[in-house]
Amino acid sequence: MVSFAELGLASWLVAQCKQLGLKHPTPVQQNCVPAILEGRDCMGCAKTGSGKTAAFVLPILQKLSEDPYGIFCLVLTPTRELAYQIAEQFRVLGKPLGLKECIIVGGMDMVAQALELSRKPHVVIATPGRLADHLRSSSTFNIKKIRFLVMDEADRLLEQGCTDFTKDLEVIFDAAPTQRQTLLFSATLTDTLKVLQGIAANRPFFWEAQAEVRTVEQLDQRYLLVPEKVKDAYLVHLIQTFHDEHADWSIIIFTSTCKTCQILNMMLRKFNFPSVALHSMMKQKARFAALAKFKSSVYRILIATDVASRGLDIPTVQVVINHNTPGLPKIYIHRVGRTARAGRHGIAITLVTQYDIHLLHAIEEEIKKKLDDFSVEEAKVLKILTQVNVVRRECEIKLEATDFDEKKEINKRKQLILEGKDPDLEAKRKAELAKIRQKNKQFKDRVMQTMQRRVALKMKRKQQKRKLQQQQQQEQQDHQQQVQQKQKKQKQKLKQQQLLPPTTTKGKN
Numbered sequence: 001m002v003s004f005a006e007l008g009l010a011s012w013l014v015a016q017c018k019q020l021g022l023k024h025p026t027p028v029q030q031n032c033v034p035a036i037l038e039g040r041d042c043m044g045c046a047k048t049g050s051g052k053t054a055a056f057v058l059p060i061l062q063k064l065s066e067d068p069y070g071i072f073c074l075v076l077t078p079t080r081e082l083a084y085q086i087a088e089q090f091r092v093l094g095k096p097l098g099l100k101e102c103i104i105v106g107g108m109d110m111v112a113q114a115l116e117l118s119r120k121p122h123v124v125i126a127t128p129g130r131l132a133d134h135l136r137s138s139s140t141f142n143i144k145k146i147r148f149l150v151m152d153e154a155d156r157l158l159e160q161g162c163t164d165f166t167k168d169l170e171v172i173f174d175a176a177p178t179q180r181q182t183l184l185f186s187a188t189l190t191d192t193l194k195v196l197q198g199i200a201a202n203r204p205f206f207w208e209a210q211a212e213v214r215t216v217e218q219l220d221q222r223y224l225l226v227p228e229k230v231k232d233a234y235l236v237h238l239i240q241t242f243h244d245e246h247a248d249w250s251i252i253i254f255t256s257t258c259k260t261c262q263i264l265n266m267m268l269r270k271f272n273f274p275s276v277a278l279h280s281m282m283k284q285k286a287r288f289a290a291l292a293k294f295k296s297s298v299y300r301i302l303i304a305t306d307v308a309s310r311g312l313d314i315p316t317v318q319v320v321i322n323h324n325t326p327g328l329p330k331i332y333i334h335r336v337g338r339t340a341r342a343g344r345h346g347i348a349i350t351l352v353t354q355y356d357i358h359l360l361h362a363i364e365e366e367i368k369k370k371l372d373d374f375s376v377e378e379a380k381v382l383k384i385l386t387q388v389n390v391v392r393r394e395c396e397i398k399l400e401a402t403d404f405d406e407k408k409e410i411n412k413r414k415q416l417i418l419e420g421k422d423p424d425l426e427a428k429r430k431a432e433l434a435k436i437r438q439k440n441k442q443f444k445d446r447v448m449q450t451m452q453r454r455v456a457l458k459m460k461r462k463q464q465k466r467k468l469q470q471q472q473q474q475e476q477q478d479h480q481q482q483v484q485q486k487q488k489k490q491k492q493k494l495k496q497q498q499l500l501p502p503t504t505t506k507g508k509n
Contacts, residue, residue: 007033010062012096017058020092026051027209033059035205036183043154043184046209047216048337052185053089053152060123060148061094070100070120073148076128076172078156078165079307080105080284081291083125086152090123099123106130107284110137117141128157132168135175143175154184155330187337188330215333215367219340220347222374223360228353230381232267233388235323237381238349239273239301242319249318250294253303254335256324259404264323265303266395267388275301281404306331314338320348325356329366349374 001024004014025033028046035042036059046052064072077083083105090101102116104126114134117124118141124131134141151157157165189208215221226234235253242249255261258279265277276290276299287307294302295314317339326332332350339346350371352360364370 002030004058007058008037009033009058010065012065013058013062013093016093016096022054026055028052028207029055029058031207032056032205035207036060036181037062039181039203041182041204043204043206045186045189045207048187048334049216049341050209052187053086054093056148056150056152056183056185057086057089057093060150061090061097061099063147064094064099064122065097067147068097068122069145070122071117071124071143071146073123073150074131074143074146074172074176075123075125075150075152076131076157076169077125077152078127079153080107080127081278081287081307082153083127084288087123087125090125094122097122101125104131104134105284107287110134114138114141128165128168128172132171135171143172144177146176146180148181148183149176150183150185152185153187155186155188188333215336215369216340218343218345219336220345221336221350221367221369221371222347223350223352223371224374224376225352225354228355230385231323231351231353232264232392233381233385234351234376235264235321236268236271236384236388237376238321239268240271241376243273243300246318247300248297249300250297250314250316251301251319251321252314252317252338253301253321253323254326255303255305258305259399260323261303261305262404263392263395263399266398267391268301268303270391270395273301274299275303278302278304278307280305280307306335314341317341318346320346322348322350325350325352325359326363327359329363332363333367 004017004022004025005011007025007030009017026046028044028050032042032044032055036056042056044052044055060073075083075086077086083103087101087103090099094101100119100121101123102113102119102121102125104113104117104124106127106129108130110130110133113130117134117138124143135143157169224234224238239251239253242251253264255264258281261277261279262281265275268275276293278287278290278294282290290299290302293299295316297316320336320339322332322335326335336346336348339348350360350363360371
């Protein structure tokens with residue numbers, strides 16, 4: 001078994017790892033730490049809970065101890081919660097150095113953050129949007145001298161999805177020096193990362209965990225086939241079952257939207273379950289408080305959107321429930337990765353409706369493993385069905401009264417203003433784009449209809465031609481039969497004539 005000292009780490013770092021209970025390096029650490037210490041760019045792809053964060057924190061701290069200055073390292077992450085978690089790892093492992101770290105994320109006061117940056121911290125951990133705002137608005141703050149640029153959950157940062165970081169990343173990359181070490185880590189290898197693997201500079205080192213499955217062996221993965229309209233009743237029954245059998249277990253429930261997250265939290269509290277919500281519509285302080293209470297087991301149930309599915313290390317989570325089947329397999333991998341961490345056992349249950357079967361198959365194909373069916377007592381679900389539906393509707397009405405959807409729109413407008421955009425112009429632009437898309441769709445529909453008509457006409461003509469040919473063939477056959485019958489009759493008549501005796505005529509005397 002390889003030790004941390006054999007990776008080339010300094011004795012003080014080895015001692016710090018030992019003090020924190022890190023006995024042996026994980027595979028991603030064994031492979032990536034030496035390469036980073038050699039000064040190479042690095043791209044690491046490994047399962048969730050495999051120690052990716054420490055794989056870049058340890059060598060960065062060693063290099064920092066040899067030549068300490070600020071700002072030495074910049075770490076980019078897609079979510080605020082993950083930024084705080086990475087900062088905690090730097091803080092704990094870098095304690096002997098007197099490390100100064102700074103967290104730059106949205107939802108916090110920009111002036112206070114600017115003051116922190118002016119003090120030249122050793123490490124800056126940031127979300128791209130807020131860091132780009134500081135680079136745009138400040139003439140004194142810069143990242144021209146950074147030695148390391150780290151992108152944690154790199155696939156999420158680089159993919160153009162519902163949260164597109166492209167413009168902010170362009171600002172950051174333009175401000176960063178070309179002579180730097182770039183480190184990318186992720187649990188899922190996307191096409192974008194494959195392209196980067198090919199074009200990376202600085203003697204790039206690429207390492208991907210070689211495993212038959214994309215999830216850890218200690219994770220028991222199940223699915224529960226449920227009708228769409230009674231999904232919540234099954235969820236309540238599952239939670240009640242786990243709560244009765246294991247009152248000390250922690251559960252994370254993942255939802256697709258902020259609204260569903262909020263409604264489920266309100267609903268579970270009505271059933272006296274110790275739950276707390278975590279989603280992007282909450283204020284930053286409320287998000288931190290919710291996460292802290294869940295980590296400290298004040299609340300045993302966390303209902304969250306995918307804001308919590310990336311990188312968050314909550315070691316004591318025993319169960320993950322997917323309230324919706326993830327649309328992408330990589331989202332599933334990140335979600336279920338919140339349990340069965342660091343060698344512990346865990347259970348992941350996905351609620352699959354009649355409309356999600358194809359998504360389940362896509363997940364199984366990606367993780368190269370068949371999910372087992374999870375059985376429940378249907379009679380118990382039916383008993384609580386009406387009550388759950390009534391409580392759900394009550395919670396929906398209560399949430400509507402708080403103008404939740406309106407607040408979401410206000411938050412969107414605020415975000416656009418922070419990005420220097422006019423919300424009204426953006427709304428107008430979106431409306432125009434929607435019109436263009438609608439026109440394009442109508443044009444495509446017309447083209448398709450024309451094509452279908454042409455195909456139908458062509459088919460009709462073919463059928464008519466085939467029918468005519470069949471008629472002609474039939475007529476020919478009928479004519480041939482008639483000729484044959486006529487010839488046959490003539491032959492028979494001739495034959496009969498030949499068989500008759502010759503007639504003689506008698507003359508008169």
